[in-house]
Amino acid sequence: MKNIKIYTLCIGLLLVLFSCRQNMSEEQKESFDTALLTKNDTLLSSGVYESVVHLNIEYLKKAENMEYTEGKGLCYLNIAKVNVSAGNYVKALFFFQKAEKALLNSKNGYHKALFYDTYSKYYFHLKLYDKALEYNDRAFRYVKAAKKSKFSDKLFSKLFLKKGIFLIRKRWLGAALKCYLKGNALENSAFSNSLVAEYYLSVNQLDNAGIYVSNAKERIQNHKISNTEALWVYYVMGYYYIEINNYEEAERNLNKALEVIKIEHTHFSYVAEVYQSLAELYKKMDDEDKAYYYLEKYTEEQGKTDSAQFATMNKTVDDFIAETKNESDWSRNKLPLAIALSIAAISISGVYVRKIINRLRLKKRSLKKEADELKNHVHTKQFQEVVELAKKNDSSFLLKFKELYPDFVSILLKINPDLENSELTFCAMLKLRLSSKEIADYTFVQHRSVQQKKYRIRKRLNIPAETDIYDFFDGL
Incomplete structure (x- = not known):
């Protein structure tokens, strides 16, 4: 009887010790998560993306030593997130796939919520708004079931705000406002x-x-x-x-x-929107030069985003094809089905890509038209300003003319390097197609003097007698 009691006591002590070890293990995991997520968020918010990657590589090694699979998953997820922020969608997809294996088997609801939240941002950047909303809903489901902490509370409010952003892009304005107001009340x-x-x-x-x-x-x-x-x-x-x-x-x-x-080495979302607003602002301020500059920057930024999206789609299709090639153990009766599925997948991808290409072409044409109109408007305004300076016989006329036609004077000097400044000014007036009478009036000389200057310019530039002098300068 005494032996049984001792035996029972020993078993009890072993269970207590095992339980304490388990609790300690959970505490270590929580400590790992808190340290990693805090440092990661701080670096990410500062825009130092390279440091974010180094931090997560360091913590990957720690998680490996701890045999903490979910910890490795968090590191992969953070690297995926920083690649999304930097616009490297192909690399982001690779790390999402590695994170998925580690985190979706986790018993920690916050891990799963974080995974789906970050992945929803990836789909949003690719303009796949339905998929972004689907993953946002999954993140909500897991964060509600997760243990309460400062991280889960922060994520809960962010999920409302992100859902509002996704709904705005779907043009579901009423539902978006509700999400924004809930998120704002919390945050x-x-x-x-x-x-x-x-x-x-x-x-x-x-x-x-x-x-x-x-x-x-x-x-x-x-x-x-x-x-x-x-x-x-x-x-x-x-x-x-x-x-x-x-x-x-x-x-x-x-x-x-x-x-x-x-900020150096940093890419942000909404860059295109900033350039677009600056173009609109300067257009309203009648500063066409700046308006045209930022419209070009906006078009360039849109092109970058579209290229990244196409690269990601190509990677997805390539992965699918590679997977199909690697399946060597298919039986003969499954092969036709596999081929049919492959053709269907590639066809669907092709239709989707074609739709996007057509949409982008239309958008590019529209932007090009707007840019050309603005450019023409800028040129017309500069032309009018230069003509006004010519009419006033202003000393800054030639300087402003060079801004309007930057290569004109250098071409003339190649023909005859000995041309004087007054002759260059006279040629500029002819380039503007001012008549002899107008030039005489503006420069306060006789009409006959202008005709003589034209004759001298013909000689100095070797303009043939049968060539109209105005057509000659138009051709330069």
Whole structure:
């Protein structure tokens, strides 16, 4: 009987010790997660993407030593996230696939919520909004079931805001506003207030937008904010001030957004929107040069995004084809089905790619037309300014003329390097197709003197007698 009691006591002690070991193991995992996620978020918000990758490589080794599979999954997920932020969608997909194996078997609801939340952002960047919403809903489901912590609470509010962003792109405005308001009530940050402001701007409710812009302005002055969120906040404030015709404030905020964009080695979302707003701002301010410059930057940025999307689609199709080739153990009766499925998948991809290409072509044509119109407008305005300077016989005429026709003078000097400044000015007036009478009036000389100058210029530039002098200068 005594032996049985001792035996029972020993078993009990072993169970207690095993239980304590298990608890300690869970504490270690939680400590690992907290340290990794805190450091990762700090570096990511600062835009130092290379440091984010180094941090997660370091923690990958720690997770390997701890035999902590989910920890490795978090590292892969963080690397995927930084690649999405940098626009490297092909690399992001590779790390998502590695993270998926580790995290979707986790018993930690927050791990799964984080995985689906980050993946939803990937789909959003690829403009696959239905898939983004599907993964956002899955993240909601897991975060609600997860153990409460500062991380889960923060993710919960972010999920509302992200869902609002996805719904906006689907044009489901009422549902988007509800999500924005819920997220803002939980978070009440500069970013969340600017999202609500942007919604009201999109439906032309400027008074409501102004309230949330003021809230965002107050919070961005008093709280530290990530570069990614700061870019969005300054963009929305710039957009708002354009709408209420406060161009000085609009320019100030959009320039702050530009400062964020110029951070070295960093790529942000919404860059195209900032360039588009600057083009609109300078167009309203009648500064066509800057308007044209930022319209070109906007077109260039759109091209970058589209190229990244195509690269990702190509990678997906390539992976599918590679998978099919590697399946060597198919039986003969399954082979026709596999071939049919392959053809179907590639056909669907082809249709999808064609639709996107057609849409992009239309968009490119529209942007090119707008850019050409703006360029022509800029040229016309500069031309008129130069003609006005010629009429006033202004000393800055030739300088401004060179800005309008940058190669004209250098071509003349190649024909005759000994041309004097007064002769170059006279040639510039002929390039503008000013008549002899107009040149005489503007330069206060006799009509006969102008005719003599024309004759001398013909000799100096070897212009044949049968060539019209105006046609000669038009051809330069």
